[in-house]
Amino acid sequence: MNDFLSIQSLLKSHNITGRYVHVKTISSLLTSFDATQIGESVEKRPIHSIDMGNGPIKILMWSQMHGNESTATKGLLDALSYLKQKPSLLELFTLRIIPILNPDGAAAYTRVNANDIDLNRDAVNKTQPESKLLIETYQAFNPHYCFNMHDQRTIFGVNDFPCMLSFLAPAADMAKTITAARKSAMGVIGYIQKTLQPHISNQVGRYDDSFNPNCMGDYFMAKGTPTLLFEAGQVEQDYAREKTRKWFAFSVLEALKCISLNLHIPSIYLDIPQVEKSFVDVLILNLRYEGKLIDVALQYVEELKDAEIHFVPIIYRMGKLDSLQGHKKLDASSQTFTFSNKILEDSNAVWLADMLNLTQYSH
Ligand SMILES: [Zn+2]
DSSP, X not given: OHHHXXXXXXXXXXXXXXSOOOTTTTHHHHHHTTOEEEEEOTTOOEEEEEEEOOOSXXXXXXXXXXXXXXXXXXXXXXXXXXXXXXXXXXXXXXXXEESOSOHHHHHHXXXXXXTSOOGGGOTTTOOSHHHHHHHHHHHHHOOSEEEEEEEOOTTEEETTEEOSEEEEOOOSSTTOOOOHHHHHHHHHHHHHHHHHHHHHTTOEEEOOOOOXXXXXXXXXXXXXXXXXXXXXXXXTTOTTOHHHHHHHHHHHHHHHHHHHHTOOOGGGGGGSOBOEXXXXXXXXXXXXXXXXXXXXXXXXXXXEETTEEXXXXXXXXXXXXXXXXXXXXXXXXXXXXXXXXXXXXXXXXXXXXXXXTOOOOBO
């Protein structure tokens, strides 16, 4: 898919940028893809699906079931814009795509829906209109594969590198049996891993595979449908996740190529390193405080304000933290400012970020 890489920045969906992506943001694209409304959210926002292709292999894809996980949606739309230009790649496929399953969460920039429910823990109970709609769509469409698309938090790394993308072939039972469906999903992920390595080696991880029947991926896998979890992650200072978006789209297209040409490589799936909670947004080493040197980890809290996402630093951990990794890391031992007593006990760290000239982001 090197062809995709060369034209990615020219695709129409590229005018959707930053982290705040909701139904209104993508409305012109929904029109250009002839999307149809298939349901509505708790707060009566429309939920759309896009159909592409008429081939024999059916794939159901959905993104933003967690409303604040927009990178996956941007990457997905880039992949669809590319497919629209290269319809020959769709010959074998019928795709049904729900780009924003949780439009209320997307509008409010929350993980949960308007009833404060995590839709990815509602597969068994089906208490919410959005989770009911996903399962009804799955039953009516009867796909050969499902692609379940998310963003992951900034805390994830692989082998001391930031984790740009991670994947999972979810378990289908408590014993994590490698069923035929799971092996098929593992094979697609193995192929994606192989194609990503020349480009973003060391930045691809494998997500934890503990079985949770309430999660949609586990639920569909237990029904015998190979399901792939895609997670878009954070690398360095790319808080708009525009670089991640490109490799996310590339992965979606490579997954289609793998399925169409039967290029599955399940044997390398388990060699993909597992993701670890090893990163913080900012790691400040050797800060002088009350006569001692301490390390301080900051995490950004993402807040929606004036239609933009602001990344507000809070103090996350203090102490001896040199085993952690930071997307930004600085040594403050040469800084000479002093703090009044106990000032670090206030978790709001905007003042500290200002003092250290740390960039604060908004998108
Ligand atoms: Zn998610």
